[in-house]
Amino acid sequence: MTTRTPLMAGNWKMNLNHLEAIAHVQKLAFALADKDYDAVEVAVLPPFVDLRSVQTLVDGDKLKIKYGAQDISAHDSGAYTGEISGPMLSKLKCTYVAVGHSERRQYHGETDEICNAKVKAAYRHGITPILCVGEGLDVRKAGRQVAHTLSQLDGGLEGVPAEQVESVVIAYEPVWAIGTGEVATPDDAQEVCGAIRGRLAELYSQELADKVRIQYGGSVKSGNIAAIMAQPDVDGALIGGAALDAEEFVKIVRFRDQ
Numbered sequence: 001m002t003t004r005t006p007l008m009a010g011n012w013k014m015n016l017n018h019l020e021a022i023a024h025v026q027k028l029a030f031a032l033a034d035k036d037y038d039a040v041e042v043a044v045l046p047p048f049v050d051l052r053s054v055q056t057l058v059d060g061d062k063l064k065i066k067y068g069a070q071d072i073s074a075h076d077s078g079a080y081t082g083e084i085s086g087p088m089l090s091k092l093k094c095t096y097v098a099v100g101h102s103e104r105r106q107y108h109g110e111t112d113e114i115c116n117a118k119v120k121a122a123y124r125h126g127i128t129p130i131l132c133v134g135e136g137l138d139v140r141k142a143g144r145q146v147a148h149t150l151s152q153l154d155g156g157l158e159g160v161p162a163e164q165v166e167s168v169v170i171a172y173e174p175v176w177a178i179g180t181g182e183v184a185t186p187d188d189a190q191e192v193c194g195a196i197r198g199r200l201a202e203l204y205s206q207e208l209a210d211k212v213r214i215q216y217g218g219s220v221k222s223g224n225i226a227a228i229m230a231q232p233d234v235d236g237a238l239i240g241g242a243a244l245d246a247e248e249f250v251k252i253v254r255f256r257d258q
């Protein structure tokens with residue numbers, strides 16, 4: 001059985017300008033100790049305009065915090081007004097990029113095909129995609145959460161070779177649990193995260209599936225993270241609101257102490 005280092009990633013969404021970003025990362029760096037990073041990988045996903053400031057801070061102070069973007073263009077350059085490309089993100093040394101967050105799917109019409117092109121764009125430029133999947137409330141009520149989420153997984157990874165997929169991060173974020181305070185139960189999280197690993201084993205191999213980190217996201221807080229992390233197929237969290245409070249985020253990183 002492969003040991004997977006949990007990944008705690010803060011998705012700041014459209015919060016914190018570049019000055020606030022510096023102050024926030026400094027707070028995290030001050031609070032986190034070397035031993036925290038031995039047990040957990042810590043990452044932040046700030047808005048695009050903050051990335052240069054975060055990079056300068058992380059590089060200059062040799063911080064162990066990783067960072068990445070919240071989106072990537074499927075295209076590498078050209079007439080795509082408002083888009084940010086893989087080459088731009090890799091030049092800023094982004095480790096991660098979120099792909100297909102439910103807010104992008106919902107408000108920006110991102111389909112599985114678009115997400116798939118973005119996953120491929122990330123890999124073309126050495127950036128690890130965090131592919132976000134998860135069902136809305138109607139699908140959950142109909143009991144179709146596993147089928148729905150696996151079809152987003154299939155669509156997002158279509159044609160991506162095993163040597164790339166083994167490094168992918170999958171974030172299971174049930175839409176009804178995002179920003180609502182309505183956290184999925186640990187069993188709900190395990191049901192779908194376990195099914196995702198099962199599908200990866202079917203599509204690729206058990207060995208590959210055992211390497212892939214699967215995060216849970218949706219109203220994660222210091223008070224519920226330990227129970228979620230106790231599930232065998234949950235390898236970290238994608239944290240929205242609670243990641244904007246440095247103290248709370250550090251407590252989540254230290255979930256073993258909760």
Ligand SMILES: O=C(CO)COP(=O)(O)O
Nearest residue numbers: 011178179218219240241
């Ligand atoms: O969407 C999320 C992270 O990507 C979850 O957001 P909340 O933690 O605010 O529910």
